[in-house]
Each structure stands twice: as structure tokens, then as C-alpha cells.
Amino acid sequence: MASITLKNISKQFGDDLVIDDLNLHIKDGSFTVFVGPSGCGKSTTLRMIAGLEEQTNGEIWIDDKRVDQLPPGKRDIAMVFQNYALYPTMTVKGNIEFGLKNKKVPKAEREALIHDIAGIVGLTPYLSKKPQVLSGGQRQRVALARAMVKKPKVFVFDEPLSNLDAKLRGQMRTELIQLHKRLGTTFVYVTHDQTEAMSMGDEIVILNKGLIQQMDAPMNIYQKPANVFSAQFIGTPA
Ligand code: ADP
Ligand code: MG
Secondary structure, X not given: OOXXXXXXXXXXXXXXXXXXXXXXXXXXXXXXXXXXXXXXXXHHHHHHHHOOOOOOEEEEEEOOEEOOOOXXXXXXXXXXXXXXXXXXXXXXXXXXXXXXXXXXXXXXXXXXXXXXXXXXXXXXXXXXXXXXXXXXXXXXXXXXXXXXXXXXXXXXXXXXXXXXXXXXXXXXXHHHHHHHHHHOOEEEEEEOOHHHHHHHOOEEEEEEOOEEEEEEOHHHHHHOOOOHXXXXXXXXXX
């Protein structure tokens, strides 16, 4: 488990300031959701936390360790993307195992871990299948399992359910909430969907044009939206 602190984080692409002096603390073990309209800077923020994008200014801390100069592999963060980025020629098991082989985890340990995690995400019957024969939801579970075997301190998710149909999306929301409870690990989750954000997060960060509009528990945001943007975005009267 781990907390994350962003201090005076900004990001410029050319002349475009897309994140402007972001300061926030993500609590250890929380399910924190960034929500806001398309282009507001959600993915950029997540990518900076994971180390896939370098901040223009500011500091990123995980617990009491400054990480903003560390490469992604050294931050103890696993990222789950919207497009699952699975290896098409490898089986489900091969896809899950890949990261472990790089870490030189012994075979018996790998087998036990894959067995456990496949059970948790419901992939046990599919371990010898190739990704192309799986449904969207099953592929998303492989991506999740691949992140889980690394036992990271933090999971970050960038709109992981947006390619799924409505029914499956609902089911996966519930599964992710349960997984978070079970693991107790910090989840940082990005979505443009207000309903998804408010139903999944225990801490919501409403972002607009690279600025935090409000950060609070969902119930507090419903009851006391901080400004007109928050109120309208969440759909409560101002
Ligand atoms: P969101 O995920 O909230 O939809 P993004 O973080 O992807 O938003 O993008 C925020 C802004 O930064 C947008 O205006 C986008 O066009 C711009 N942007 C994102 N990535 C790049 C990039 N690699 N180069 C230039 N501009 C970018
Ligand atoms: Mg995005």
C-alpha cells in the first residue's frame, strides 16, 4: 500500500499548459477517481504518476520517497489501459507470466501466483487460450491479472472499461470495487463518466482544464458541490 503526493505539478506540451500547479494527496489504500471532460488532463496526470510522461515542474512522492525522476519500472506502480495491449501470439498464461519472468521469479512460485490470480479474476478456464478468442471483458481481466502478478503498491487505471458494452461495464465496476477491497492496495482510476466515478471511488477528484475543481468523498460532493462546474458536472443543483 502507498500514498501518493503531487506537489506543484505542471505539464506543458509546447506552449500548451495542460496541467497547472496540481497539488493533491492520494490516501494510502484509497480508491481515488479522477473525473472530468475529455481533454481536461486526466490521462496526462495518470501518466506522470506512472512515469510514462515527464512533468514540466513539480514533485511526485510515493509515501516518503520522491519518485518523479525514476523510470516507470522503479515506481512500484502497475498500469491497466483501455486498450489491453496483450501479446497476441502468447496464451493468456504467457501474457500473465511475462512480467514475472523478467523479474526472475522461480517457476514454482510463478505457477502458484498465476493459479491464485487467475482464480480471483475468473480466468482459470482460459489460461491456455490466445487473446483473440476472448471477449472484451476477458481481455480486460488478463490485463488486470498481468498487473496483479507484479504485486505493485499502486494500481492506475485509464478508462479501463470504456471499450466494453454497458452490461459488462456494470459487472466489471462491481468486480473492481471488490478487488480493491480484497487487495487493500491504492487504486487511482481515470474516467470521463460521472456515474462510474461516483459509484466506484471513495475519493473523487473533479478536474477541468488541468485544474482541480473539487476533491472529496462522493457523498460530500453530492451534498456540497464546491462550485458551479462541480455541480453541473455531477448533475446536482448548484
Ligand atoms: P483526458 O485524458 O482528460 O481526456 P489528456 O490528459 O489526454 O486528457 O490531454 C490533456 C490535453 O493535453 C489535451 O488538450 C491533449 O490534446 C493534450 N495532450 C495530451 N498528450 C499530448 C501529447 N503527447 N502532445 C501534445 N498534446 C497532448
Ligand atoms: Mg484520457
